[in-house]
Amino acid sequence: MRLPVLIFDIETLTDLKSGAHLYGLDLPDADLEQALIKLRRQESGMDFQRLALHEIVCISGLWLDEQGGMKMFSFSREQHSEAEILTKFLSIFDKRNPTLVSWNGSQFDLPVILFRAMYHGLSAPSLFDQGEIDQQKRYNNYQNRYHHRHVDLMDVMAMFNGRNFQKLDDIAHLLGYPGKRGDGAYHVPEYVRQQEWQKLTAYCEGDVLNTWLVYLRWSLLKGQLLINDYRDVIQRTIQFLSTQPQHRDFLAVWRETSQRTEFTSIDFLSPTL
Incomplete structure (x- = not known):
């Protein structure tokens, strides 16, 4: 496992202003949202908006450094505009070149970040350079599949075959991890409308944590982590989460779900846990 590692996830809403501009609509926001949904259904047969119309309201990440230290962060609309969220996230790549880990990041998160960064006139060569500036990135960059x-x-575990794509929630549950807690519904628009920022960041960070745990299992499968190293990182993750009050629920659910699969059932066997 090449360190540092950054596991990330984004949460988005439909950008009503851009949608109105794109389709030439002059409607109140409540009617505009419904009109955009209907137009999207006519275009594609689904409600999921085209990527360029996804406005980012939160980016969360888990950082693991070369010494094994962990740090969780979230940039949300509670304190930052979308442009500020993007600027803060993109600045990470100006300072370091981490291994970036996502679930469906190549088809959703990174393209959305690209479109929205362009919308705000931002520059992000450290993330999007494919060798034009740094020749080493010709052979190892963030865009090449x-x-x-x-x-x-999602892509590598499907062996790059779209027919094999799986949901993060399903794989997390299969492996004995929490997955989505609660009713599993998508509440991000309501969190933003009600300004429930802690719920928003906890939701986004929960996806990051599930992705991290699946990544560790993937690294074990690939031989990038030996079993003793894997167990050590799992214990360090548990210890880290025990210091994070906002993830007390995640840790409690993980303790419970770990008992449903034989391999994961020993995650909490240590008497100190």
């Missing part, structure tokens, strides 16, 4: 600087777990 088969490079390892960005590991899209």
Whole structure:
């Protein structure tokens, strides 16, 4: 496992202003949202908006450094505009070149970040350079599907075959991890409308944590982690989460779900846990 590692996830809403501009609509926001949904259904047969119309309201990440230290962060609309969220996230790549890990990041998160960064006139060569500036990135960059600087777990675990794509929630449950807690519904628009920022960041960070745990199992499968190292990182993750009050629920659910699979059932066997 090449350190440092950054596991990330984004949460989005439909950008009503851009949608109105794109389709030439002059409607109140409540009517505009419904009109955009209907137009999207006519275009594609689904409600899921085209990527360029996804406005980012939160980016969360888990950082693991070369010494094994962990740090969780979230940039949300509670304190930052979308442009500020993007600027803060993109600045990470100006300072370091981490292994980037996501679930469906190559088809959703990174393209959305690209479109929204362009919308705000931002520059992000450290993330999007494919060798034009740094020749080393010609052979290992964040965009190439088969490079390892960005590991899209959904894609690599499907062996790059879209017919094999799985949901993060399903794989997390299968492996004995929490997955989505609660009713599993998508509440992000309501969190933003009600300004429930802690719930928003906890939701996004929960996806990051599930992705991290699946990535560790993937690294074990690939031989990038030996079993003793894997167990050590799992224990360090548990210890880290025990210091994070906002993830007390995640840790409690993990303790319970770990008992449903034989391999994961020993995650909490240590008497100190």
